[in-house]
Amino acid sequence: MEETLQTIDIKGFKSLFPIEYDAELGDDFFIADITYDRALRMLQYPTRFDGFLGIFCVHGHLSMDINLSTYKVTENSLLFSVPGYIIRVSDVGTDDLKNLRFIVIAVSRGFMSSMRMDFTRLFNESMSVLSNSCIRLEPDELALCSKYMTLAIEIVKNGVTSYKKETIGSLISSVCYFLGGMWADKLSKARRESNPDISARAKLVFDHFLQLVTDNHTSQRNMAFYADKLCLTPKYLSKLVKNVSGRSAPEWIDSFVILEAKNMLKYSEISIKEIVYKLNFPNQSVFYKFFKAHTGLTPSEYRNS
Template sequence: MINEIDHISVESAMQVYNGPSIEHDLLVFDDFEELPVIGIPKRMDCIFLAVCLGGEAHYTVDTEERTVKANDVIIISEGQVLNNSWFSDDLSGIAIMMSEDFFNEVIKGVHDLSSLFLFSRSHPVFELSAEEVETLMTYLRIIKHKVETTDHHFRRDVVRSLMAAMIYDISHVMYGVQQGDKRKQTRAESIFTEFIRLVEQNFRAERRVSWYAERLCITPKYLSETVKTISHRTPNEWIDKYVTLELRVQLKNTSKSIKEIAKDLNFPNQSFLGKYFKEHVGMSPSAYRKS
């Protein structure tokens, strides 16, 4: 009997696969046989994105059965549970594991991408045309090459930009799938999607779950239960995710003082921001800025 579900992250995958990587944020696989996903259930502490070039695979994501074949793209989101994996002997393709922090850096400020990747939670496999596969493989080959170029001073930034361009093209395909989807969203899915949209628009000023529940015309308890069921995270965890990402971005990419950043994000004062940041990131804002 399995008492606990194993977790898999970029860091843990790097311990069993010596592929091209950027710190503990991104790992490239060009050999599907090396994917550390076979065996007991594993909860994803990262985002998995792959394109299948040949063969077939079967697995479950959050107990839903999935089949992958040539020309399919696979997306498994952070927090989802992968199980019952089976690969055919001729399975081939290329895959990327990336930390959620790195993914958030990539899509920061990009309109509609967050909602599209939320859509991928219920549509983790979709088919590409031959032309779309070739475009995606071109991106992945260049990304792999840049990840391997360890002496490039701007390696991380170049890879992040290439990932953003690739994700735009993937999201274009996902948008078409979304528009053609005949399955009606459940009430829970609709609430979660609308909650994320509200958080993206208002997290700088509002961090109270009750405020979001009021806008959605439901109770805070019902909102919390719904969001937890759909995403395996609480509303507070989602709000904190957006706030800490914005803090990271401003600390690393602007010359604003910490006091100014505290004002921008509606913290009572600089000290309060410091305590919040250290609690969620593990270091002070000034230490993070210097790191």
């Protein structure tokens, strides 16, 4: 591979899975009912999906990595990813491959932007997608989601062509608010039970911090940068992040950088010198010390392991 990771959009996804889609609008939207396919092996490598992705497990199970977390996607669970996140299928249950089945819904970044709805902000304010990208649906939630999906398929397949895209866009907006509210309620309850002393404001700032790190970790490792973006002092931000997550802000930043470095070393053929440049380290010596301090291996040792 010449690039750090494979980056695909809806068009690229459809080329990996050349199947008959239940509903699709060009390269902007699709709903796919996918069974076990060898193309899943292509997703065993870290992949940035340039769009919004929802994966619902109907039967079977698989494990997926999203950024720094691994999720067990089991029957009736829903996993969600936003643009820029690194996804990878880390394991597929081999006990029942023939019955593995999941629904994939994808929306392009451009299509979402055309709805004049700040989708990323909606989810960042209602939940920490990065730390809680997978939830299990209750029967009533599952029934309502199924109705939304059935309606979307019927709209796309209907012979009427006028305003079809606008109709689907409005339906997606409705689904987003429904899922955002549902996800927020679940996570709010879980957070209250696990740490009742953390305020909603602190959780919101933490979510915004994670999004900033997701977007800027290859170029910015200085706490002052993130604190300035959030209009806080570095000291206050460090304390807040530690209280909410149990990890310090520098630890979060370093984890993202290490993840990026590991992906470059394992899944690309670019030189270590180029990696140092891409990750904005001043020289190879500093990068070597940073990498070994976090992994116990030099970059060369990790690449060859």
